[in-house]
Amino acid sequence: MSNLAYKIDILVIGGGQAGLSAAYHLQKLGLTGGRGFLVLDKSPQPGGAWQYRWPSLTMKTVNRLHDLPGMGFAEVLDPGQTEVRAAKAVPAYFKAYEDRFHLPIYRPVTTRLVCNRGERLRVETDHETFSARGIINATGTWDAPQIPYYPGRELFQGRQLHTHDYQTADEFMGKRVVIVGAGISALQILDEVSHLADTIWVTRRPPEFVDPAFGPDLGRAAVAKVEQRVRQGLAPRSVVSVTGIPRSPAIEAMEARGVLNRRPMFSEITATGIRWPDGTEAAADVIIWATGFRSALDHLAPLQLREENGGITMTGRLATQVARDPRVHLVGYGPSASTIGANRAGGAAARELTRHLGIGKT
Numbered sequence: 402m403s404n405l406a407y408k409i410d411i412l413v414i415g416g417g418q419a420g421l422s423a424a425y426h427l428q429k430l431g432l433t434g435g436r437g438f439l440v441l442d443k444s445p446q447p448g449g450a451w452q453y454r455w456p457s458l459t460m461k462t463v464n465r466l467h468d469l470p471g472m473g474f475a476e477v478l479d480p481g482q483t484e485v486r487a488a489k490a491v492p493a494y495f496k497a498y499e500d501r502f503h504l505p506i507y508r509p510v511t512t513r514l515v516c517n518r519g520e521r522l523r524v525e526t527d528h529e530t531f532s533a534r535g536i537i538n539a540t541g542t543w544d545a546p547q548i549p550y551y552p553g554r555e556l557f558q559g560r561q562l563h564t565h566d567y568q569t570a571d572e573f574m575g576k577r578v579v580i581v582g583a584g585i586s587a588l589q590i591l592d593e594v595s596h597l598a599d600t601i602w603v604t605r606r607p608p609e610f611v612d613p614a615f616g617p618d619l620g621r622a623a624v625a626k627v628e629q630r631v632r633q634g635l636a637p638r639s640v641v642s643v644t645g646i647p648r649s650p651a652i653e654a655m656e657a658r659g660v661l662n663r664r665p666m667f668s669e670i671t672a673t674g675i676r677w678p679d680g681t682e683a684a685a686d687v688i689i690w691a692t693g694f695r696s697a698l699d700h701l702a703p704l705q706l707r708e709e710n711g712g713i714t715m716t717g718r719l720a721t722q723v724a725r726d727p728r729v730h731l732v733g734y735g736p737s738a739s740t741i742g743a744n745r746a747g748g749a750a751a752r753e754l755t756r757h758l759g760i761g762k763t
């Protein structure tokens with residue numbers, strides 16, 4: 402690799418909702434694409450992780466998507482078109498957005514490492530190397546699926562997959578399927594698969610279903626709790642683990658069909674199924690791990706941003722700034738890991754980082 406490093410003020414790493422919001426605000430603050438800022442995105446197309454979502458996730462079954470700043474989704478998709486696949490609609494919206502604002506996005510480019518070089522940060526990618534004064538990291542979670550370890554996992558003769566690799570329920574027709582997890586994805590997969598297969602649903606803790614009427618208040622309270630955690634340097638927890646799951650018509654229909662029959666977590670995986678601590682066993686052909694994702698931050702490891710407990714202490718108005726290195730902002734992380742949070746965080750990070758570096762309009 403050449404030692405030549407392209408000088409740039411701010412690199413945004415990741416071109417999903419959080420990265421695009423940051424780019425929009427950097428441009429508004431007067432930074433120019435190229436020497437001022439650039440977005441590096443690993444994905445081949447616009448759309449962030451939405452381009453990879455499973456086909457049955459439609460605009461009707463997504464939770465709720467918030468518009469990017471400055472241009473509404475409705476300009477691209479009629480709000481009545483709820484049956485459209487999220488993996489088609491969101492990328493089309495992001496593409497129109499990138500074109501409208503002429504955002505400087507360089508893809509597909511994977512950032513491999515970010516290292517401290519005194520005044521500057523060296524950013525190594527699978528293409529060029531850059532020397533930046535600051536970074537806004539917006540790499541999401543899709544590239545870091547999380548599967549907890551249970552003894553016997555390697556003995557299982559059936560198929561194991563994570564939500565990340567789930568495509569369609571048809572693949573599981575007539576099979577015995579264990580679904581692990583208490584989040585929204587676990588429930589959507591359970592709903593689809595249980596129409597075609599025998600399912601066993603296991604979760605570590607009993608899921609907490611909440612009245613959707615309290616949704617916005619619970620959402621705000623959950624974000625505040627996650628924000629408090631990251632400000633203390635603790636690992637962020639998923640927002641659902643703090644809010645509970647809204648009791649939707651789909652959940653009520655599953656309850657009526659008798660598939661919301663939650664079992665506690667098994668203690669062991671055998672060659673042919675799962676075993677609980679009391680020795681009870683269940684045969685299974687497939688285990689689907691709907692056990693969430695962690696933040697994809699491995700490329701930042703050389704910066705040593707983590708505390709001893711593994712968390713990263715965050716500061717700044719919306720807790721996007723890394724306390725150990727104020728030149729580094731994380732957006733779409735912790736309290737901003739939602740489309741609305743990512744939007745706001747992009748703006749806050751752009752303003753704080755340009756102010757910190759003494760560049761752009763005030």
Ligand SMILES: Cc1cc2nc3c(=O)[nH]c(=O)nc-3n(C[C@H](O)[C@H](O)[C@H](O)COP(=O)(O)OP(=O)(O)OC[C@H]3O[C@@H](n4cnc5c(N)ncnc54)[C@H](O)[C@@H]3O)c2cc1C
Nearest residue numbers: 415417418419443444449450464465512541733738739740
């Ligand atoms: C199944 C699922 C459903 C969801 N549904 C909703 C919902 O309905 N409503 C909601 O508000 N939130 C939802 N979320 C959460 C939501 O996806 C996020 O909050 C938001 O879309 C994430 O945006 P982001 O920009 O942070 O990340 P992403 O959309 O993941 O974008 C990150 C981008 O960074 C790129 N990247 C990653 N690593 C690198 C690297 N090393 N170098 C360069 N580029 C890199 C990726 O390729 C990707 O393009 C859902 C999440 C999941 C997993």
